[in-house]
Amino acid sequence: MLDWEELIKECNNCRKxxxxxxxxxxxxxxxxxxxxxxxVGEGPGEQEDKQGLPFVGPAGKLLDLLLSxxxxxxxDYYIANIVKCRPPNNRVPLDEEAEACLDYLRNQLLLIRPxxxxxxxxxxxxHIIGKDIKIxxxxxxxxxxxxxxxxxxxxxxxxxxxxxxKILMWEDFKKxxxxxxxxxxxxxxxxHDKR
Ligand code: URA
Numbered sequence: 001m002l003d004w005e006e007l008i009k010e011c012n013n014c015r016k017x018x019x020x021x022x023x024x025x026x027x028x029x030x031x032x033x034x035x036x037x038x039x040v041g042e043g044p045g046e047q048e049d050k051q052g053l054p055f056v057g058p059a060g061k062l063l064d065l066l067l068s069x070x071x072x073x074x075x076d077y078y079i080a081n082i083v084k085c086r087p088p089n090n091r092v093p094l095d096e097e098a099e100a101c102l103d104y105l106r107n108q109l110l111l112i113r114p115x116x117x118x119x120x121x122x123x124x125x126x127h128i129i130g131k132d133i134k135i136x137x138x139x140x141x142x143x144x145x146x147x148x149x150x151x152x153x154x155x156x157x158x159x160x161x162x163x164x165x166k167i168l169m170w171e172d173f174k175k176x177x178x179x180x181x182x183x184x185x186x187x188x189x190x191x192h193d194k195r
Contacts, residue, residue, distance in 0.1 A: 001110050004033065011084055016100040019085035019093070025052035026085055029108060031078035036180060038114040039063075040105070041081045042123040042155065043093050049086035054079045059157040063120075066156070066169070070177050078112055080105060082127050098127050115183050117148050118176060121155025140172045142179075151176050 002010060011026045027044040030053050039055075047057035055063050067077065083093040083101045093101075109117075119125040122135040128150060129143055135152060143150040153172040154165050 002107055004111060007104065007107050007111070011104055014084070014101075014104075017085075017097045019083060019087060019097055022088055023085035024049045027052055027054050027081060028084060028104075029078055029080035030054055032075045033078060033112055035076055035078040035112060036114055036183060037072075037077040037116045037118060037176065038109065038112055039077055039079045039118045039120060040124040040128065041079070041120045043081050043083040043090075044086040045090050046086070054081055055156075058160060059155065062156040062159060066173055070170075070173050072177065072180070076180060078108075078114070080108055082123055092123055098123075102127060115149060116176060116179055117150045119150065119152040121153075121158065124155075125152040140168065140175065142175070149179055151179075 008028060011028050014020055014026065023044075025044075027048045041055060041059075044054060045057050045059070047060075048054055054060070063079075082098050082105065084104060085101075087093050087097070117128060119128050122133070125133050125135055125138065129138070129145070129152060133152070135154065138152050139154060141152070143152070151172060154169050156169075159165050159169060
């Protein structure tokens with residue numbers, strides 16, 4: 001396992017797949033590196049590739065709005081993606097690109113040690129929960145795996161295309177907030193020292 005400094009250096013020099021040929025920046029993550037919640041998207045889009053940060057484009061603005069409306073604090077979460085380099089024209093990452101990149105996400109998981117993982121959309125859910133899942137069937141239901149509480153939900157970009165998903169995603173995030181509050185409660189006054 002690499003520490004943060006080593007991991008960032010390795011990601012920035014990564015040439016493990018073809019996405020490295022077309023990227024502007026490697027997008028590693030943003031948020032609290034000791035967060036209770038790890039949110040995982042698909043891969044950087046145009047804005048993310050330019051700025052080197054995840055979820056800073058239109059889908060990111062919507063995600064931030066949802067998180068702040070439900071009173072999540074910035075210290076509660078860290079945001080990353082299945083692949084750290086932008087797929088051309090925002091296509092879905094190929095399995096071999098995701099496979100090449102997933103060790104970096106696993107390393108991030110070991111460093112952050114979250115209690116909750118949120119899969120934003122089917123690409124994240126497929127690589128984290130199982131390749132045969134259908135996001136419309138499993139979203140909103142907790143999956144317990146390897147000691148993590150995993151919540152699959154829609155990708156915020158799906159909401160931009162289809163407003164009817166808004167209420168469902170809102171419900172999913174309310175469940176996540178409830179779980180976060182339970183976890184905080186279980187640590188009582190020691191929450192900030194829990195590590
Ligand atoms: N969509 C994603 O899946 N990730 C980002 O970082 C931005 C848009």
